[in-house]
Amino acid sequence: MNDGTPTPWHLTPPTFQEIEEAARRIRGVLVETPLLESECLNARLGGRLLVKAEGLQRTGSFKARGAWNRLSLLSSEERSHGVVAFSSGNHAQAVAWAGQRLGIGTVVIAMPSDAPAAKIERTRGWGAEVVLYDRATEDREALGRRLAAERGLILVPPYDDRRVIAGAATLGLEVTQQAKAMGAVPDALVVCCAGGGLTAGCALALETLTPTTRVFAAEPEGFDDTARSLAAGMRLGNAPGATSICDAVQAPMPGILTFSINAPRLGGGLVVSDTEALQAMRVAFEEFRLVVEPGAAVAFAAALCGRLPVANRIVAVVLTGANVDPGMYQRALSTIT
Amino acid sequence: MNDGTPTPWHLTPPTFQEIEEAARRIRGVLVETPLLESECLNARLGGRLLVKAEGLQRTGSFKARGAWNRLSLLSSEERSHGVVAFSSGNHAQAVAWAGQRLGIGTVVIAMPSDAPAAKIERTRGWGAEVVLYDRATEDREALGRRLAAERGLILVPPYDDRRVIAGAATLGLEVTQQAKAMGAVPDALVVCCAGGGLTAGCALALETLTPTTRVFAAEPEGFDDTARSLAAGMRLGNAPGATSICDAVQAPMPGILTFSINAPRLGGGLVVSDTEALQAMRVAFEEFRLVVEPGAAVAFAAALCGRLPVANRIVAVVLTGANVDPGMYQRALSTIT
Numbered sequence: 001m002n003d004g005t006p007t008p009w010h011l012t013p014p015t016f017q018e019i020e021e022a023a024r025r026i027r028g029v030l031v032e033t034p035l036l037e038s039e040c041l042n043a044r045l046g047g048r049l050l051v052k053a054e055g056l057q058r059t060g061s062f063k064a065r066g067a068w069n070r071l072s073l074l075s076s077e078e079r080s081h082g083v084v085a086f087s088s089g090n091h092a093q094a095v096a097w098a099g100q101r102l103g104i105g106t107v108v109i110a111m112p113s114d115a116p117a118a119k120i121e122r123t124r125g126w127g128a129e130v131v132l133y134d135r136a137t138e139d140r141e142a143l144g145r146r147l148a149a150e151r152g153l154i155l156v157p158p159y160d161d162r163r164v165i166a167g168a169a170t171l172g173l174e175v176t177q178q179a180k181a182m183g184a185v186p187d188a189l190v191v192c193c194a195g196g197g198l199t200a201g202c203a204l205a206l207e208t209l210t211p212t213t214r215v216f217a218a219e220p221e222g223f224d225d226t227a228r229s230l231a232a233g234m235r236l237g238n239a240p241g242a243t244s245i246c247d248a249v250q251a252p253m254p255g256i257l258t259f260s261i262n263a264p265r266l267g268g269g270l271v272v273s274d275t276e277a278l279q280a281m282r283v284a285f286e287e288f289r290l291v292v293e294p295g296a297a298v299a300f301a302a303a304l305c306g307r308l309p310v311a312n313r314i315v316a317v318v319l320t321g322a323n324v325d326p327g328m329y330q331r332a333l334s335t336i337t
Numbered sequence: 338m339n340d341g342t343p344t345p346w347h348l349t350p351p352t353f354q355e356i357e358e359a360a361r362r363i364r365g366v367l368v369e370t371p372l373l374e375s376e377c378l379n380a381r382l383g384g385r386l387l388v389k390a391e392g393l394q395r396t397g398s399f400k401a402r403g404a405w406n407r408l409s410l411l412s413s414e415e416r417s418h419g420v421v422a423f424s425s426g427n428h429a430q431a432v433a434w435a436g437q438r439l440g441i442g443t444v445v446i447a448m449p450s451d452a453p454a455a456k457i458e459r460t461r462g463w464g465a466e467v468v469l470y471d472r473a474t475e476d477r478e479a480l481g482r483r484l485a486a487e488r489g490l491i492l493v494p495p496y497d498d499r500r501v502i503a504g505a506a507t508l509g510l511e512v513t514q515q516a517k518a519m520g521a522v523p524d525a526l527v528v529c530c531a532g533g534g535l536t537a538g539c540a541l542a543l544e545t546l547t548p549t550t551r552v553f554a555a556e557p558e559g560f561d562d563t564a565r566s567l568a569a570g571m572r573l574g575n576a577p578g579a580t581s582i583c584d585a586v587q588a589p590m591p592g593i594l595t596f597s598i599n600a601p602r603l604g605g606g607l608v609v610s611d612t613e614a615l616q617a618m619r620v621a622f623e624e625f626r627l628v629v630e631p632g633a634a635v636a637f638a639a640a641l642c643g644r645l646p647v648a649n650r651i652v653a654v655v656l657t658g659a660n661v662d663p664g665m666y667q668r669a670l671s672t673i674t
Contacts, residue, residue, distance in 0.1 A: 028518050034368050034393055038432070040462055053393065055626050056371055097376070125377055183366050285666075287393050289659035291626040322626035326670040329622075333663040 001053045006208025016208045019201070022166040023173050027251065029101070030064055031057050035178035035316070038287040044181040047310035048184060049303055051185040052175050053290050055322025061248070061296070062171055062198055062320050063094035063158075067284035070156050070168030071098045084153040086144040088115045089134075089250055090321055091158040096128035108153060110143050116325060119125050159197030160255040169201030175316055177210045186213045186316040188310055190270065190299040193217035196258030198320065202263040213316075215269035216308060218299040220246035220277060225253045226262070227269020235259050245274045248295030248321055270302035277301050281332035284319065293324035294332075348594045351503035353545045356538070359406040359503040360510050366438070367401055368394050372515035372653070373623040375427035384647035386640055387522060389512050390627050392659025397655050398585070398633070399508055399535055400431035400495075406504030407493050409436045419443025421490040425452045426473075427585055427658055428494040430493040433465035445490060449482050453662060496534030497592040506538030512653055513546045523550045523653040527607065527636040527645055530554035530563050531586040533595030535657065540602040550653075551604035553645060555636040557583035557614060562590045564606020565597070572596050582665065583630030584610045585658055607639035616640050621656065630661035631669075 033056045042048050058064040071083065082104060085095040092109045097124045099107035106126040112135040124130055134142055148155040157164060179186055191199040191208060203215045214246055222242030229236045237253040244250065277294045280301035284290045299317040302308050308315060370393045379385050395401040408420065419441060422432040429446045436444035444465040448457055449472040459466055470480050485492040505579040516523055519655060526543060528536040540552045554563045559579030566573045574590035581587065614631045617638035621627045639645050645652060
């Protein structure tokens with residue numbers, strides 16, 4: 001970005017108007033997921049905790065927002081060419097679903113060969129062509145670009161795209177409106193963060209709507225690249241070899257566009273352990289009767305564990321997705337809290 | 338009713354206007370729970386299945402609607418006296434919660450001594466005084482009336498009250514509006530049925546809003562009193578000694594008011610087994626990532642098992658609650674579908 005060449009348009013932040021347009025675009029197609037609170041939990045925390053139940057979204061995660069907005073904006077000629085995306089999980093399903101709903105004939109998704117069989121099956125179920133690659137030896141971004149070039153497909157990035165971010169930002173818009181209807185202006189919003197697209201979208205939406213709300217990124221231990229990058233003021237990657245059950249929030253490093261949005265706007269990064277994520281999944285079941293996947297529980301966990309104080313404040317957290325297999329979910333329900 | 342004495346006002350059906358007033362009363366306090374659908378499931382069933390995720394309601398069930406509406410309608414003098422209700426589960430929690438939210442000083446709930454500890458604890462957590470009784474030797478209705486008389490409390494019945502039914506009916510209002518926003522007018526609505534209050538409320542609401550929608554009651558085997566009563570044209574009780582894991586839908590027989598509303602309006606009763614309810618809980622997890630309790634899964638189960646055909650039609654089902662303990666939920670997730 002600093003070599004004198006202009007930043008490509010898609011790598012510049014969306015305007016607030018684009019976010020509002022995205023909100024109109026998703027209406028009636030996507031779910032306005034509820035914003036919930038529990039008096040019992042509020043009493044325990046000494047404040048108000050609002051949770052956005054985004055696991056109830058189409059395809060089970062917030063990714064449907066960005067995918068729908070991006071694919072809706074394709075011209076009819078682009079639609080006739082088709083799209084390609086790479087993802088091991090939630091973005092894959094979202095793009096496949098949106099492609100089918102919009103009648104896009106060719107949707108190609110590059111998925112690692114060791115992705116859960118159910119996720120591959122579900123992506124195929126939405127009519128997508130799944131190209132499997134070896135996670136150990138192949139670069140998924142390069143593969144995505146190659147498929148796009150060879151077959152004339154439009155590449156749909158998981159986060160570094162202003163239209164994808166504008167779609168994700170509609171979640172921030174909804175949280176603000178729903179909180180207002182509950183008589184609340186959050187002091188803080190905590191978002192589960194991988195590449196940073198949802199976090200960036202929310203930061204942009206709230207900057208206009210409720211500038212007093214501080215936005216925080218939550219990550220699992222070992223994949224706290226955004227927390228460290230925010231502290232350092234530059235994009236840092238994760239050390240190789242880390243593992244976590246939080247599969248949905250494991251990006252190699254913050255995105256280019258997302259970090260440029262997040263760096264000057266976020267209140268910081270919050271980091272939780274896998275055990276804390278599992279405990280948060282159990283509390284979500286007990287207090288809200290909500291299914292949450294491990295990676296989507298890290299923002300809630302950060303609030304429960306006091307990484308971000310709730311006492312005497314209003315804190316909103318996003319439960320970003322719910323694509324968890326029964327075995328892992330049973331493990332969470334057996335966790336002692 | 339046929340002995341010449343006039344029917345008490347509270348045992349006559351609410352008007353549509355009262356249902357609309359109840360809807361205004363709950364706004365901003367209760368959750369507008371989402372109406373969801375799954376393309377995968379629709380493809381499998383060959384039609385459109387819309388599910389109302391009412392387990393996300395305050396206190397985890399639709400009972401919060403009736404409790405809130407009834408308690409909101411108390412005069413300030415009545416509020417100063419306090420209220421009493423009897424229930425082993427969802428109605429207990431709903432009345433305790435609504436009483437606390439409305440600042441009603443005395444809320445007494447008669448609960449069986451063998452009710453789940455967590456439900457008793459939660460009811461107490463909302464500030465209610467819990468009076469335990471022996472399910473084997475005491476009559477809960479008589480106990481409720483006695484507590485009301487002795488302590489000057491207002492009795493809040495679980496279903497046979499026009500204000501409770503008007504509150505429950507707001508769910509029917511919401512389903513209709515949400516379906517319309519999704520471009521759908523349901524051919525049928527299936528409601529989990531115990532005393533019949535929610536079923537009656539929905540039947541009244543839909544009669545005005547979408548008279549082409551047929552309403553059905555779903556029940557578990559052994560507690561199919563409404564199905565048999567509808568077929569016989571008179572209120573029939575369940576045979577003693579039946580057991581079911583569907584604890585939330587076990588009324589001894591249809592209510593007086595609810596049956597008078599349901600008998601001329603319903604399309605019939607649908608009956609499912611405990612195993613079918615468990616399978617439906619697992620499908621709700623897989624397709625919608627929703628927690629459902631066994632008794633709240635019977636309407637969904639009826640549609641999944643073909644008790645009510647979905648092919649080439651639009652069928653809406655209500656998942657009425659989600660107050661299930663982790664052990665039972667893990668059992669459902671281990672069920673083969």
